[in-house]
Amino acid sequence: MEKKAVNKTVICLMVENQPNVLARISSLVGRRSFNISTITASETNVSGITKITLVVNGDDENVLYQIIAQMKKLENVNEAYVLPDTNSLYRExxxxxxxxxxxxxxxxxxxTEIYRGKVVGLNKESMIIELTGSPKKIDGFMGMLEEYDIIEVSRTGVTGMARDSSEEKHLTGI
Known part of the structure; x- marks a missing residue:
């Protein structure tokens, strides 16, 4: 059976750094039958504000924009917007x-050198490689490693931003 491609959308949120904010966001996405494939969160340069980046999987664009509208109504959420595929920078x-x-x-x-990564750990039995780049670059590197005996993998999840700050405001659609 052929696997159906699922649309991936990157959503950024600026939230107050308070307990349960992430839980409410995650619950909202799950209730609408969208899956969160990656999530990153970190404090910003603004005191008390955290940026959350979600990559969600789902096929219904209308539901996606309903989710974003509902996120904006959540307590402690200051902004919610979709990053465009074309004019954004993504890293993992x-x-x-x-x-x-x-x-x-x-x-x-x-x-590792071809992919501009580096060996950060080495012993008699194994080596640890660090690589930073777009999700496609990371996926490509992992594909090259399929013939090796992988012991452990840790990926941070996607973080990103629009290359042009005016781009983000046009994407909210609401």
Whole structure:
């Protein structure tokens, strides 16, 4: 059976750094049958404000915009908007631990350099590689590692911003 492609949308929120804000946002998305595939959150340069970046999976654009409208009504949410695919910058961090023989290390190190990553941990049995880039770059690198014995993978999830600050305001659609 062929797997149906699911639309991924990046939503950014500026919220007050208060307890349960993230729980209310997550609950709202789940109740509307959208899945959160990645989530990142961190304090901003504005005291007391946190930026949350969600990548949600779902096919109904109308429901998506209803979710954003409802997010804006939540207590402690100051802004909610969709980042455009075309004029935004997305980044993700990958740490991957790979079981590697002496012979495999050379090939892995070369591949890591091609992807502009770096080896951040090394012992007799394994190596840890760090890579930063777009989700497509991270996925591509992980595809190259399929023939190796991967011990552990940790990905931060997507964070991003519009390249042009005026772009964000046009995307709220509400």
């Amino acid at each position: 961090l990958l740490l991957v631990k790979i079981k590697a023989t002496q012979e495999e290390r050379s090939a892995l190190h070369e591949m």
